[in-house]
Structure formats: structure tokens, C-alpha cells
Amino acid sequence: MVALSEYPRPGMRRQSYVSLNGVWKYAIRKEETADSYDGEIVVPYSPEAELSGVRRQLLPGQWLHYYRTFEAPPGENGRVLLHFGAVDYLCRVYVNGQKVGEHRGGYLAFTLDITEKFRPGENELIVKVQDPSDTGAQARGKQKLRSGGMYYTAQSGIWKSVWIERVPENYLREIRLTPEYDQGRILVQLRAENPQGADIVLYSDGREIAHARSGEGGEAELRIPEGDRRPWCPEDPFLYEVKIRLGEDVVRSYTALRKYEIRRDDRGILRFFLNDKPYFLHGLLDQGYWKEGLYTPPSDEAMCQDIRRAQSLGFNMLRKHVKIEAERWYYHCDRLGMIVWQDMVNGGGTYKAWFVTYAANIFLPFLRRWKDHRYSMTARTDEKERARYYEELEEMVRQLYNHPSIACWTPFNEGWGQFDAGKAVELLRSLDPTRLVEEASGWFDQGGGDFDSIHNYFYPLHVRPNPRRAVLLSEYGGIAWACPGHTQKEKTYGYGMAKDHAELAKRYRELLIQKVLPQIQHGLSGLIYTQLSDVEEEVNGILTADRVEIKLDPDTAKECARLLQEEFFRCVRK
Numbered sequence: 001m002v003a004l005s006e007y008p009r010p011g012m013r014r015q016s017y018v019s020l021n022g023v024w025k026y027a028i029r030k031e032e033t034a035d036s037y038d039g040e041i042v043v044p045y046s047p048e049a050e051l052s053g054v055r056r057q058l059l060p061g062q063w064l065h066y067y068r069t070f071e072a073p074p075g076e077n078g079r080v081l082l083h084f085g086a087v088d089y090l091c092r093v094y095v096n097g098q099k100v101g102e103h104r105g106g107y108l109a110f111t112l113d114i115t116e117k118f119r120p121g122e123n124e125l126i127v128k129v130q131d132p133s134d135t136g137a138q139a140r141g142k143q144k145l146r147s148g149g150m151y152y153t154a155q156s157g158i159w160k161s162v163w164i165e166r167v168p169e170n171y172l173r174e175i176r177l178t179p180e181y182d183q184g185r186i187l188v189q190l191r192a193e194n195p196q197g198a199d200i201v202l203y204s205d206g207r208e209i210a211h212a213r214s215g216e217g218g219e220a221e222l223r224i225p226e227g228d229r230r231p232w233c234p235e236d237p238f239l240y241e242v243k244i245r246l247g248e249d250v251v252r253s254y255t256a257l258r259k260y261e262i263r264r265d266d267r268g269i270l271r272f273f274l275n276d277k278p279y280f281l282h283g284l285l286d287q288g289y290w291k292e293g294l295y296t297p298p299s300d301e302a303m304c305q306d307i308r309r310a311q312s313l314g315f316n317m318l319r320k321h322v323k324i325e326a327e328r329w330y331y332h333c334d335r336l337g338m339i340v341w342q343d344m345v346n347g348g349g350t351y352k353a354w355f356v357t358y359a360a361n362i363f364l365p366f367l368r369r370w371k372d373h374r375y376s377m378t379a380r381t382d383e384k385e386r387a388r389y390y391e392e393l394e395e396m397v398r399q400l401y402n403h404p405s406i407a408c409w410t411p412f413n414e415g416w417g418q419f420d421a422g423k424a425v426e427l428l429r430s431l432d433p434t435r436l437v438e439e440a441s442g443w444f445d446q447g448g449g450d451f452d453s454i455h456n457y458f459y460p461l462h463v464r465p466n467p468r469r470a471v472l473l474s475e476y477g478g479i480a481w482a483c484p485g486h487t488q489k490e491k492t493y494g495y496g497m498a499k500d501h502a503e504l505a506k507r508y509r510e511l512l513i514q515k516v517l518p519q520i521q522h523g524l525s526g527l528i529y530t531q532l533s534d535v536e537e538e539v540n541g542i543l544t545a546d547r548v549e550i551k552l553d554p555d556t557a558k559e560c561a562r563l564l565q566e567e568f569f570r571c572v573r574k
Contacts, residue, residue, distance in 0.1 A: 085160025237337030281526025283317030314561025348417025
């Protein structure tokens, strides 16, 4: 069976899908040309990952060459599209010896129209990749050529699914579905060469409940009958099915009714609200790293298992930390009912660690309000890369817009390449008024966005209501335990070491019940524990890196979750 062969884009499904995941040929060279290949690689795993079958580090300046053949997708007429979920970082693509396109950016999807270079029968596909890793200023997350501590193995090349499909000449390029909770409707925006006249049908449990036809600009409105209005929430993640027919192009998607906002509770304190009700966010930091696949999960089911395990322990939110996942991960959050906090991927030059990490932690009360327009301090002196950041931020929102589980965008984390955060907030509000914005997670707070965001690992926690924003403990905990037989590295790292399973449970309970829970009455609206799973040297996960063991005692986790929720609802009501 081909790895990760499931439809990569569940929000835009067609019948003509053909997966190109599987065995390709590869070579690593100093030159942009390769006359021969070094062996086979399993796509979509990066060459650094065990599941790729290669386990070689691509170095800055080297070229990673991919090669495979493929057959024509079903049908004869129309256009042939080649899709890449993500390729890190610079990618040049050739079909039958002719260049069909180029892309920069290691985390976002892109599509190439290969119709003119495509031929019946067997076709040749070559992909050439370069990746500067942490020697460049591009968005890279926590990848590092010399990994260790909270920085992980650098990876490169194709790491999300590759597929082709055949579409009509006039086809749907993009679908934008905007829920308007109060009005009980879904606004539809279609992008095509000629989007007029598309038939759009909304289904609830297989029943047609609304129908619309797009106008000249591709706009339409689906009004949901009052009796069929079923809001999405983690406790009831209900999804409506959507079918769109534009001429010969038929696309299936889904959507949901939901509303995220910051409002005052009965006591006048600003809180997170979901669908007009106060809601306590109990989350985990999710790095999205896998022992065997690094950035790429070993299977579709493995992604589901992570989400279900978090839910079973009482968590209702995952903060996707400085990584943009494959769309199937968000789809699973949508259908299983997991709220998502989405980080933008950090970039910039080499950070001044003494300032961004150590001084910011040690002198947090004094540096928290440091102004982020001094680009040299956060390694953002490259004007072109600052511009590219905003291009990729906008593209991230565009690609992930339709996922109802995403509640908040976070443009910056802990000063890692942070600059002009207020501008990022303005852009995000203009791109997506349906979601919240966490301006700067942790520190270097510029006073904007919807949250007063706190990272606290080392100090007593004292929360006070903020008159303009809700208070979020966006990182805390980090209690580490190296579970025997399940560590990746001999050296281990964490913010406080427990000696065994029992001590981890004891310290976790003391932290949540004695130190965190009392802050809810003072305005704490949510918290994000570090972290979902161990990653390489970092062993502060509630799961081991191989996902075999649950390190945190389930009964302790569920009890703490229950007590936090009870305290929250006691505090938000008069």
C-alpha cells in the first residue's frame, strides 16, 4: 500500500485523483543536474526521515533530485494539474524534460498546470530541490542542521503528498466558505476562469437543505433552515456536506456553523466564547514531529490517533506550533472536534539567543513590552524575507480558511523572527474576520490582538484581568520524563525532570490544581501545556515520541481537566 494515499485535500475532492506518493528515484549532488541516481526514496518522506529509506541530510548548496514516471489520469480532455502539498524549500519541476514551474516556501501547497507538457501514456517527472535550512532567513520552524534541545532535525524536499488530477477547461480553482453563525448562513466565493452559474448544494446528514447558484463574481449564499442549524463544537463536531457543479467540474467539500469571539462573562471579565457561550480552552502544544517520519506522519490513522488521545485525556485544543500541517490533519480536527490554534512558521536570520531566549525569560516583566520594530534584535534585517513573510502568512490563511476547527492565528512566537506584529494583526483581521488573533505568543507583546498571551515555565503565575484582551497561558509546564525504552536520544531535555511515571502525575496535578486553577477567577481563559509528544531530545510530552506509551497518567489528566472546567464555569457566572 502506498503511504498517505488518502485524498490530500478533503475540502476540495474530485473523482480524477491519482496519487504520486510512493517509490521515486533520488540523487544528492552539488550540481543542478544528475546523470544517475543514488537509489530509491519513499515520497512523501524527506530524505532525512527513516521512512524515506534514505536517512541522508541535504546540506545547503546541494541539490536533491527526484525522478519518477507516471501515467495519464482518467479522461482525455481538459487540463492536467500537478499538486504538491509542500516541498522544502526551493523547488523546480520538469515534465518530460521541460520546466513547468518553480516554487519557494517549505510549508505551503502549490499547483502546476502541466497540460502543455503532458503526453498520453508514460510521462517523466523530475523535481529539483535546494534547502538552506537554518543558514537562510526563510520560514523554517524549529529545524536545525545541528539539532539539540528544543531544536530538531532539519529536513528537506517533498514532505507532503503529491498528486495529479484532470479538470475541465473551466474549473474551480478555489472555494471559500464563510460561516455566518448569527444569520444561519454560509457565504460562498468561487474562483474560476468563469465562476458564474455554478450549482451549490448544502447537505445535512445526506439531506439537501439549501441550494444556490453563483453570480457573475462567483458569490452565492446558502441559507440554513432554522431546524437544521447545528453549531460545530468539540462536543458535537457537526459538518455540512457541500457539492458544487460548475459545468463539467464537480467538487465536494464541507463546512460548519461556528463563531469564535472574545466577550465579557457575567462578571465583566473578557473570555473566549464559542457559539455565544463562554468556553475554557484546555490545550496542548503540538510540534507535529514523528520519530519515523519527522515532519510527515507514518499514516493517516496516526494523525487521528494523536487527536483522539488528546481528547481522551480531557484536552479540547491543539496549538500547531510553528508548522503548517497537511490538510488532512485539519480535516481530522474538523470532523473529530479539536479546536486548533495555528502558528505561522517562524523565520529570519540567526537569532540573538542571549536576547530573544535568555534575557526575555530572565527579565520577562521588563522586556515583555519591548517594541519589535528594531529588526536587528530579532534577526529580521532582510527586507525581501520580511516581504515574503507576509506573502506566506496571507497564503497560509487562504489555504486553511475553510477549516472550521481553526479558531485563532498566531503570527509570532517568543520573538523568533518577530517584527511589526501590529501590522500582522491588521493583515490577519482583513483576511479573516471570522477568527481571533494572538499577536505575539509569550513575550514582546505589542498590545494588539485578542489575547494577553503568557508563557510561564519558571515563575509564580499571577493573572490579572486585561481590560482589552482575554488572558491566555499559551505555554506552561514542560515537565520532562525520559520513559525507559522510548527515548530517541541519549541526551534528554526539558524544563523540569520527573524521575518516573508517578512523579510526573504528581507534579502535573500540583501544577494545574494548586498553581493554575486559582488563576481562572482572575481572568485566565485558557492554557496550553507543553507538550503533546516527546520530540528527539525534548522529553516533556504526555506521549512518547514513538506514540507507544502515554506518559501522563490518564486518570490524573482527566481529573485535572474536569476540575478546571468546573472552576471556569463557577467563575464566569454570577
